[in-house]
Every structure is written in structure tokens, then in C-alpha cells.
Amino acid sequence: MTGGGAAEQRRHPRLRQGAVVAATLAVVVVLPLVVSQFRLALLSKYLVFAVVAIGLNLAWGYGGMLSLGHGVFFGLGAYCTGMYLKLAEAGSGLPDFMSWSGVSSLPAIWAPFRHAWFALPAAVLVPMGVAALLGASVFRRRVRGAYFALLTQALAAAFAILLVGQQGLTGGTNGLTNFSTVFGLEPGNPRTTQILFFAAAAAAAVAFLVVRQIVQSRFGRLLVAVRDGEDRVRFLGYDATRVKVVAFALSAGLAGLAGALFVPIVGIISPADVGVVPSIEMVVWVAIGGRATLAGPVIGALLVSYANTALSEWYPDGWLYLQGALFVVAVVWAPRGLAGLADRFRHLAWRPGSRRRAEVAVGAASP
Amino acid sequence: MAALLQITGVEVGFDGSLALAGVELAIDEGEIRFLIGPNGAGKTTLIDVVTGLTRPSNGSVRFDNRELVGRREHEIVALGVGRTFQTPSVFEQLSVVENLDLAANHRAGIRALMRRRRGVAPAVAEALEAIQLSDRADAQAGVLSHGQKQWLEIGMLLVQSPRLLLLDEPVAGMSAEERTATGELIERIAERCTVVIVEHDMEFLRRFARRVSVMHEGKVISEGSVERVRADPLVQEVYLGRSRDRRGHDPALDQQASTAEPPETTEVPAR
Numbered sequence: 255m256t257g258g259g260a261a262e263q264r265r266h267p268r269l270r271q272g273a274v275v276a277a278t279l280a281v282v283v284v285l286p287l288v289v290s291q292f293r294l295a296l297l298s299k300y301l302v303f304a305v306v307a308i309g310l311n312l313a314w315g316y317g318g319m320l321s322l323g324h325g326v327f328f329g330l331g332a333y334c335t336g337m338y339l340k341l342a343e344a345g346s347g348l349p350d351f352m353s354w355s356g357v358s359s360l361p362a363i364w365a366p367f368r369h370a371w372f373a374l375p376a377a378v379l380v381p382m383g384v385a386a387l388l389g390a391s392v393f394r395r396r397v398r399g400a401y402f403a404l405l406t407q408a409l410a411a412a413f414a415i416l417l418v419g420q421q422g423l424t425g426g427t428n429g430l431t432n433f434s435t436v437f438g439l440e441p442g443n444p445r446t447t448q449i450l451f452f453a454a455a456a457a458a459a460v461a462f463l464v465v466r467q468i469v470q471s472r473f474g475r476l477l478v479a480v481r482d483g484e485d486r487v488r489f490l491g492y493d494a495t496r497v498k499v500v501a502f503a504l505s506a507g508l509a510g511l512a513g514a515l516f517v518p519i520v521g522i523i524s525p526a527d528v529g530v531v532p533s534i535e536m537v538v539w540v541a542i543g544g545r546a547t548l549a550g551p552v553i554g555a556l557l558v559s560y561a562n563t564a565l566s567e568w569y570p571d572g573w574l575y576l577q578g579a580l581f582v583v584a585v586v587w588a589p590r591g592l593a594g595l596a597d598r599f600r601h602l603a604w605r606p607g608s609r610r611r612a613e614v615a616v617g618a619a620s621p
Numbered sequence: 622m623a624a625l626l627q628i629t630g631v632e633v634g635f636d637g638s639l640a641l642a643g644v645e646l647a648i649d650e651g652e653i654r655f656l657i658g659p660n661g662a663g664k665t666t667l668i669d670v671v672t673g674l675t676r677p678s679n680g681s682v683r684f685d686n687r688e689l690v691g692r693r694e695h696e697i698v699a700l701g702v703g704r705t706f707q708t709p710s711v712f713e714q715l716s717v718v719e720n721l722d723l724a725a726n727h728r729a730g731i732r733a734l735m736r737r738r739r740g741v742a743p744a745v746a747e748a749l750e751a752i753q754l755s756d757r758a759d760a761q762a763g764v765l766s767h768g769q770k771q772w773l774e775i776g777m778l779l780v781q782s783p784r785l786l787l788l789d790e791p792v793a794g795m796s797a798e799e800r801t802a803t804g805e806l807i808e809r810i811a812e813r814c815t816v817v818i819v820e821h822d823m824e825f826l827r828r829f830a831r832r833v834s835v836m837h838e839g840k841v842i843s844e845g846s847v848e849r850v851r852a853d854p855l856v857q858e859v860y861l862g863r864s865r866d867r868r869g870h871d872p873a874l875d876q877q878a879s880t881a882e883p884p885e886t887t888e889v890p891a892r
Contacts, residue, residue, distance in 0.1 A: 472726060473734045475719050479712045486710045489672065491698035491727030491781065 282455045286448045295447050298519045300559040301454035302512045307539040307551035308461040309508025314537070315545030316469055317501040318481030319398070323406030324536045326413045327381035327506035329528030331513025333417075334380060336430035336523045337364055338373035343434045350432065355422035363423070370437070377514035378507045385506030389499035398484070407530060414529030429524025436518045450519045457515055458552065461508050466548050468504070477501050478546075509536075538577060542584045544591025553592055623686060625650040625815050626671070626785055631680030633666055633839075640666045641677065642839035648785070653807070653816045655826055658836035659859060664819045665707065667836070668787045672704045673697045684785065698727065701784035705791060709770035713763030717754050717773060720762050721745045724777035744780050751806065752776035768799040772806065779810060786810065788818045792825055804829045835859070 286294055306328055313319045340349040341364065348360060367373045392405065417424045424430075439446040468474050480487050480494050487494045517523050526532075535558075543554020558577070565573045584591050624647035633641040641663045648654050656664050669675035671682050673694040682689040689697055711720050722738050725745050741749070741758070749755045752772040757765070762773060771791060778786055791807065792800045804825060807816060820826055826833070826847065833850045835843040843853045850856055 468735075470737050471735050472723065472729075472738055475715055475723055475738075476734065478714055479723060482712055482714055483710055485674075485694075486706075486712070488694035489698060489704055490724050490777065491695050492723075493693075493695050 278459075282452070286451055291444050291447050294451050295519060296563060298447070298451040298454040299516070300556045301451075301458045302515045302519060303536075303539060303559050304458045304552045304555040305454075305461045305512035305515070306509050306536050307543065307555035308458070308465050309505040309512070310536050311540045311545055311547075311551040312465050312468065312477075312508075313502050313505035314540060315547070315551070316474060316481065317477045317498060317505075319498060319502055319505075320400075320403040320537070321406045321502070321505070321533075322403045322530075322537060323408075323410035323413075323533050324506070324509050325410050325528040325530070325533035326406075327385060327509035328513040328516070328532070328536075329413060329417070329523070329525075330381040330384060331377040331510030332517050332523040332527065333424070333430065333513075334367065334373050334377035334510075335514040335517045336433075337367040338370060339433040339436065339517060340430050341368045343432075349425075349430075351425045351428065351430075352422055355426075357422040361423055374514065378510045381510030381513075382503045382507040386499055386503040389502040390495070393495045393498045393502075396484075407533070410528070410530050410533040414525040417525040417528070425524070427525060429522055429527070430517070431522035431524070433518070433521060441518075441521060450515070454515050454519065457511055461511070462548070462552065464504075465508075468501075469548065473497070473500075535577070538581045540591075542580055542591050544588075544593030544595075547590060547593035547597075550591050550593030557592070623683075624648055625652075625685060626817075627681075627683040628667070628671070629681050629683075631667070631670055631677045631682065633663075633670060633675055633677050639839050641670065643680070644836075644839065644841055646834060646841055648815060648817060650784075650815055651811075653811045653818065653829070653831055655830040655833045656817060656819045656836060657821065657826065657833060661838075662836040663839040664836055665789055666839075668704060668789055668817075668819065671697075671787060672702060695727075698781070698783075702787070703778040703781055703783035703785070704787040705771070705774050705778065705789055707790045707793060709767065709774050711762040711765075711770050711773050711777070713761065715762060716759050717762055717765070718745060718749070718758040720773060721748055721776055721780055725780040727781060744782075748776040748779045751779060751809065753802075768795045768803075771795065771803065775803075775806060775810070782813070784814050786814055786816045788816065788820075790819055790821065792820065792822055800825055801828075 285297065289297070306324060310321065310324050313321055343349070348357065349364075352360075367376070388409070392402065397405065417429070418427050420426070433441060435441070436446060436450075439449065469477075476487070476492060476497055479490075480492075480497050484494045484498075487497070513523070513528075516527070539555040539558050540551045541554070542558055543552065544550025558580070562573055562577070565576065588595050590597070626646070626648040628644055628646040631641050631644040632639060644663070644667055646667075656667070658664055666675060670677050671684075671689060673689065673692055673696070677690060680690070684697075684700060684702060687700065689700075689702070692700075712723070715723070718741055719738070722742070722745055725742055725748075726733060746755075749758055752769075752775060754765075754769060754773060754776070757769070762770065765773060775788070775791065788807070792803050795803060800822070807818070808829065810816060818830075830847050832845065833847055834841050835850055835853075835856050837859045842859065843850050843856045845853075
């Protein structure tokens with residue numbers, strides 16, 4: 255990292271970095287002009303999923319915490335926003351589904367969500383708080399690996415069941431939908447779709463930069479160290495539990511942010527979007543894109559979601575099988591996913607034996 | 622003056638048998654103390670107790686007049702107690718310098734943690750020099766040789782400047798030259814801190830040990846200079862095991878020297 259040669263080496267990636275940023279910005283600006291409103295809304299949804307994947311990668315790829323329950327954190331963020339939108343629509347009355355369920359007065363838990371200044375921060379902070387509580391109690395007892403994965407999976411199942419069961423509070427199976435206003439904008443209006451697309455793109459960019467900063471910081475190295483040798487980290491004098499809790503909470507916060515954007519973009523949040531199956535899909539995005547790589551989760555979320563849409567239009571049931579097959583292929587043959595493959599090809603083509611970039615060098619270890 | 626490390630009446634039970642059966646041990650500041658004993662004597666368990674990995678059912682471990690029993694591992698490290706493991710456990714996905722950098726920053730605040738590492742801190746550079754890995758600073762730790770990993774691990778302790786170092790078989794699996802180099806490295810470290818070494822290798826022991834404590838079946842049975850301990854009939858009995866009838870053979874310990882692992886007869890009875 256020192257000496258003249260290194261400085262020269264560094265200039266090249268910086269140039270390339272600039273090119274990537276410029277290209278991304280151009281795409282984001284041009285896309286709304288050239289694609290239909292329907293496609294733009296779909297793209298926004300994919301970007302929201304990318305935010306989830308970026309966060310999940312921090313926990314799983316870099317931290318080794320395989321969460322099969324990120325749908326919970328996504329859902330918490332989404333329901334926080336959904337509650338606000340429902341109340342904004344209802345004005346001084348009750349949200350429509352409550353009246354149908356025979357609820358006569360607004361439940362206390364709903365009241366503060368009347369305010370955007372409460373609901374929007376809550377969409378990020380509630381998932382973070384839940385994740386921190388869960389992490390603090392579970393990681394302290396050294397629950398990890400498959401046990402942790404099972405536990406989070408159970409949590410996702412329980413969360414979905416709870417949502418369905420509390421019809422008057424959560425809208426039950428139907429969830430929260432039929433919003434007549436979206437932060438003062440008219441749903442379905444092309445302008446609204448564009449604004450939401452920019453919001454999703456901005457969220458994805460922020461999530462990417464935040465996670466990149468974390469991964470490249472000492473904390474990021476520490477997180478990898480915890481993944482590969484948690485006990486050893488304790489004997490270096492670090493509180494490994496705290497490291498994991500912080501990373502897991504940040505990861506959950508990003509999932510919550512994604513949930514908060516998902517609701518206005520898609521127009522509905524229901525138990526089907528947050529349970530076991532969506533939670534597993536989130537893991538699939540990261541696995542196929544490439545865990546423990548920075549770009550991988552973004553690519554994975556965008557491509558897999560796009561393929562999902564495209565194939566479902568053509569042959570609905572096939573998609574599930576294909577997705578499963580892709581997941582198995584990625585795990586067995588390409589543990590660092592598409593990003594890992596791309597990296598390998600680039601090295602073959604350009605500079606065989608040259609040093610890998612820092613974010614790739616971290617590699618992927620078993621969960 | 623009170624000892625730096627004072628272990629009294631430490632007992633650890635596993636499934637009804639005692640791995641440690643009332644260990645008494647005092648280490649003074651500035652010592653290099655060797656801890657030897659047959660397999661299963663409880664040496665590693667004792668280190669585990671001191672460093673907080675295993676909680677004893679009885680007894681106390683006082684370090685610098687502070688009780689260690691009941692504290693968590695990282696808190697004990699923060700007090701100035703470092704350890705290595707029998708198998709080197711460096712972070713293989715990180716570079717050599719990143720390993721040392723993490724070790725050096727264990728007391729750093731959240732600000733320093735959230736920043737990127739820039740350059741190499743003087744303490745880290747010094748440690749790189751001491752463990753002879755300066756030219757491999759940016760190599761991934763996973764590609765190092767076994768001996769180099771052990772040194773890196775010692776280097777990671779070095780940058781933390783602990784007051785007490787517990788080394789669990791630091792030269793196991795090393796070549797003769799590596800052993801000598803490691804011994805010299807440990808002697809240099811010992812100028813700055815107190816060192817306790819668990820070691821089977823008698824050649825190494827003879828060359829570098831000053832005071833030795835012998836453990837057997839969860840107790841310290843003998844203590845003193847290498848000569849004194851070797852002359853102790855109790856120690857001879859433990860190391861001779863069943864072959865005790867073969868008299869006239871003085872060098873019980875010498876026989877062990879080459880084989881590293883003492884006879885099975887001295888395992889703790891498992892019940």
C-alpha cells in the first residue's frame with residue numbers, strides 16, 4: 255500500500271470508479287424518459303429489493319449471520335409506512351379495514367403513526383431495535399450458524415401468522431392497501447411513479463455507499479474476523495457480540511428502509527410479502543449475486559427479480575423451480591455468485607495473478 | 622509483593638470428573654514460567670479458566686489483585702491478559718497487516734473503528750519486524766506457513782502490549798530452526814511482560830525455561846528450576862507411568878523429549 259507503484263495502481267480504479275458513477279447516474283436519469291410507467295414502477299421495486307440485499311449481505315456475506323427472517327424487518331418498515339398512509343387517507347376517521355373488522359376506535363399503537371415525522375423514522379428504527387434486541391439475546395448465548403438461521407426463519411413464520419391473526423389491527427391477509435394518497439401525491443400518476451423511482455434509486459445508492467464504507471473500515475475487517483473466528487476475536491479484546499448486534503441491526507435498518515419504500519411503490523403490504531418465502535428469496539438474491547462482494551447483492555436482486563417477472567408472465571410455476579435451481583448452482587459452484595465469476599473472468603482476461611481488490615479479497619466463508 | 626497472577630483452589634468439573642482439582646499457582650511479574658505435564662493434566666483448561674473461556678466451579682484467579690473469574694473474555698484481555706491457541710488461529714481472509722491492525726486497535730473507540738486503516742501504525746510496523754513478516758505485510762494470512770501463522774499470532778499479542786501472556790504450545794509442529802527463532806522471540810517479549818508457556822518439547826524447555834510448574838491430574842504437583850523438577854520423584858513417577866519398574870533409567874524426562882506426547886497412562890481417569 256506504500257510506494258510510488260501503489261499510487262499509480264490506485265489512480266486507475268479511481269478513474270473506473272468515476273466512470274461507473276457517471277454511467278449509473280445517466281441510466282437513472284434517462285430511464286424514466288424511455289420506459290413505460292408500468293416498467294418504471296417494476297424497476298423501482300427491484301431497486302427496493304436491492305436495498306434489502308445490500309443490507310442482508312452485510313449480515314450474511316460479511317458477518318456470517320445467515321438470516322432467513324429478513325422479511326420481518328422489511329415488513330416492520332413497510333407496515334410502519336402503511337399505517338401512516340392508511341391514516342393519512344382516513345383523515346379523522348378510521349382506516350377502512352378497521353370498520354369492516356368492527357374496530358370502533360383507533361388502537362393506541364396506531365395513534366403516533368398519524369405523523370410522518372414519527373412513522374418514517376420508525377420504519378427504520380423499529381426494525382433496528384427488534385434486530386438489536388434479538389441479536390443481543392441470541393448472539394450473547396453464542397447461537398449461530400444453522401441454529402440462528404432456523405430461529406430467524408421461525409420468527410418470519412410467526413410474524414406472518416401474527417399479522418394474519420390480528421385482522422383489526424393489521425388488515426389480516428389483505429394487509430394494508432388502497433392508499434388514496436402517497437405523501438400528498440396522487441397514486442398512479444406518472445409523476446408520482448417517477449418521484450418514487452428516484453427515491454428508490456437514491457435509497458439504493460445510499461445503502462450501497464454506507465455498506466461500502468462499513469466494509470472497508472476497521473469495523474468491516476472486524477466483522478469478517480468475527481465471521482471467521484468469533485472466539486478468537488473475543489481474545490483480541492473485542493466484544494464480538496456487540497460487533498454482530500451492530501451489523502445485524504444495520505442490516506435490519508436497511509431492510510426497514512426498503513419496506514418503507516416498497517409500500518408507496520407497490521401500493522400494498524401484506525403478510526405474503528414478509529413471511530418465510532420472501533425471506534428466503536432475499537437470501538437467494540445475495541447468494542446468486544455474490545455474497546461478501548459489494549456489487550453482487552445489487553446485481554442479484556435486480557436480475558433475479560427481473561427474471562422472476564419475465565418468467566412469471568410466461569410460465570408462472572416454472573420460476574420457483576428455476577430460482578431453486580439457480581440457488582443450488584450458486585451455492586455449490588459459485589460461492590461468490592455472479593460477482594465472483596465476473597471477477598475471475600476479469601482476472602483471466604486482464605492481469606492474471608494481480609492482486610484482487612480489497613472488497614473481493616475478503617472472500618466468502620461458510621455461514 | 623503479591624504475585625501478578627494468583628490462582629487459588631481452582632476446580633473445573635466435566636461430566637463428574639475434575640479436569641482441574643484445586644490448582645494453586647502464583648506467577649510473579651517478569652517471570653517466564655513453563656507449565657508442563659502429561660496429556661489431560663489440565664494445562665490448557667487452566668489457561669481457559671484464566672482467560673475466561675471456562676468458568677471454574679470453585680476457586681479464584683486474581684490478576685494484579687483483580688478477580689478474573691466471572692469476567693468475560695474481552696474484559697480480561699482489556700485488563701492485559703493475552704493468549705494464543707494450540708492451533709494458530711489468525712484471520713486467514715485478512716492480510717497480515719490487517720490482522721495486526723485489528724489487534725492493535727482493540728481499545729480504540731467507535732470513531733477509529735468506523736474509519737479505514739491508513740498506512741501502518743508504528744507499533745504494527747515494529748511487530749512486523751519482530752515476527753519477521755515485514756515483507757509479507759499485505760499477504761493474506763491464510764497463505765502463511767504454519768510457523769509464520771504462530772508468529773503472526775504472537776505478533777498480534779505483541780501489539781496489544783499485555784502484562785501477562787499465556788502461550789499454549791507455541792512451538793508445536795515447528796521445525797528446529799523455527800523453534801529456536803520462536804524461543805528467541807519469546808525471550809525478547811519476556812523483557813516487557815510476564816509469560817506463561819505450556820509446552821511439551823523438552824529440548825525447548827531446557828533451553829529457555831527458568832522456572833517450571835508440573836501439572837498432573839488437575840493439580841500442580843511440583844515447581845522449581847528445571848533441574849529440581851526433574852529430580853522430583855513425584856514427577857518422575859508421573860512421567861514414567863507404568864514403565865516405572867525399569868529402574869536405573871534416570872532420564873524419564875529425556876525420553877519424553879523426542880516424543881512430545883507423554884504416555885496415555887497419565888490421562889485423567891474419565892468417569
